[in-house]
Amino acid sequence: AQSVTQLDSQVPVFEEAPVELRCNYSSSVSVYLFWYVQYPNQGLQLLLKYLSGSTLVKGINGFEAEFNKSQTSFHLRKPSVHISDTAEYFCAVRGPKAGGTSYGKLTFGQGTILTVHP
Amino acid sequence: KAGVTQTPRYLIKTRGQQVTLSCSPISGHRSVSWYQQTPGQGLQFLFEYFSETQRNKGNFPGRFSGRQFSNSRSEMNVSTLELGDSALYLCASSPGQPPSYGYTFGSGTRLTVV
16 A cells, blocks of 8 residues: 655745755555645646656756655755745655556645745 | 646535536546545545546445546546535546556536535
């Protein structure tokens, strides 16, 4: 079974400061990892994904994440945040095919609310 | 390119009623998944459909059901609504091949059960 733990439920930060949102996962098999962002009253928008290859993944809006297999982590970072980055961020893991032609469900963390203060 | 379309955006129902939610995936996408989002339980997987067949199912009671049509559009149905079914229901589509593609989510349907 897979699980995802987002270590901080809320992260306040000042504008133009760097930020790191932490995510640890648990899985007995190789995984695909994702970060999504959710703005109020909206669905989830994909920020970035790790499938294989380079452990440093660059996404949209200046975000990047580093896959660390030994620490089973996939932390999200941004060197300088903007007010518009205020949102809830979700880390998710998907295992390989669950069987047959199923592509496996996404297991989400509980979310981290990032609040950027002026 | 149109995104994932979910209708309706908002819905208010009474306990005991049933409800049907609709999801139109991105053109060409063959895989559709449904998730329930609540403040207490977070995002939980409901079902996954591919080529009109349910490929995976989450741990929800039988009151929750779904289907997918030949044009990949999907519906989910909840019968005998309970107050606890109040949630944001999100649909996600994926090309389906290969499995490495990420999912694209719709804006969701906000269901309120009173």
